[in-house]
Amino acid sequence: MPDQPFDLYGFAPSVYVRSVRLALEEKGLPYRLHEVDPFQDGGPPDWYRAMQPFGKIPTLRDGGFELFESDAILRYLEAAYPEHPLTPSDPRGVGRMTQAMRIMDAYGYPAMVWTVFIVHSRDHAQGRLPMEQGLAQSRLVLETLDRLMPEGAAFLAGDAVTLADTHAMPMMVYFAETGPGRELLAGMPRIEAWLERMRQRPSAVATRTVLETVDD
Numbered sequence: 001m002p003d004q005p006f007d008l009y010g011f012a013p014s015v016y017v018r019s020v021r022l023a024l025e026e027k028g029l030p031y032r033l034h035e036v037d038p039f040q041d042g043g044p045p046d047w048y049r050a051m052q053p054f055g056k057i058p059t060l061r062d063g064g065f066e067l068f069e070s071d072a073i074l075r076y077l078e079a080a081y082p083e084h085p086l087t088p089s090d091p092r093g094v095g096r097m098t099q100a101m102r103i104m105d106a107y108g109y110p111a112m113v114w115t116v117f118i119v120h121s122r123d124h125a126q127g128r129l130p131m132e133q134g135l136a137q138s139r140l141v142l143e144t145l146d147r148l149m150p151e152g153a154a155f156l157a158g159d160a161v162t163l164a165d166t167h168a169m170p171m172m173v174y175f176a177e178t179g180p181g182r183e184l185l186a187g188m189p190r191i192e193a194w195l196e197r198m199r200q201r202p203s204a205v206a207t208r209t210v211l212e213t214v215d216d
Helices: 015-027 070-080 091-120 131-148 163-175 179-186 189-199 202-206
Strands: 006-010 031-035 059-062 065-068
Touching (some): 015 163, 070 163, 091 131, 131 189, 163 189
Antiparallel strands (some): 006 059
């Protein structure tokens, strides 16, 4: 357990900030979120760029140690604070976890968030991909995760929550805010059930964003 809460700098609605927050919550590690909006006019403030020269989020401060890039932060948390691990103990589990994370980064994020979500829920005229391509790629991501998810498992890499789940969930939540997203998820009952299971966890409740619809 750290001597003092971590300082996490980022924009709460960001899927990558939420990924780190979910991991911190699941591991029971205390932190303070300092809001930094990279989308504001002129970008993030100069004091933040002194920490993160590329202006991206999030950045973590653990005492005198600063680290940016969400994947680096997640790996650091696992190595420095191994209690309540979010990494499988077996090599194949580690491989599947990492594979799911990279699938979401490389294919899920541009299609599900920066195409389907921003066009259908944020009123953007166009996304990063043409909509037809974004929907097709989103479908392929869902089909692939469903195929790779172990038979009978509750979570993406097995029977326990891992970084695969905390990393994928924020993107899937936004995808599920759209009509096409809900329709595609309904055709993948295991992934749809996984998402609902994740959304009910205390870590997810504690990190809900203003862009997420919550059913009463």
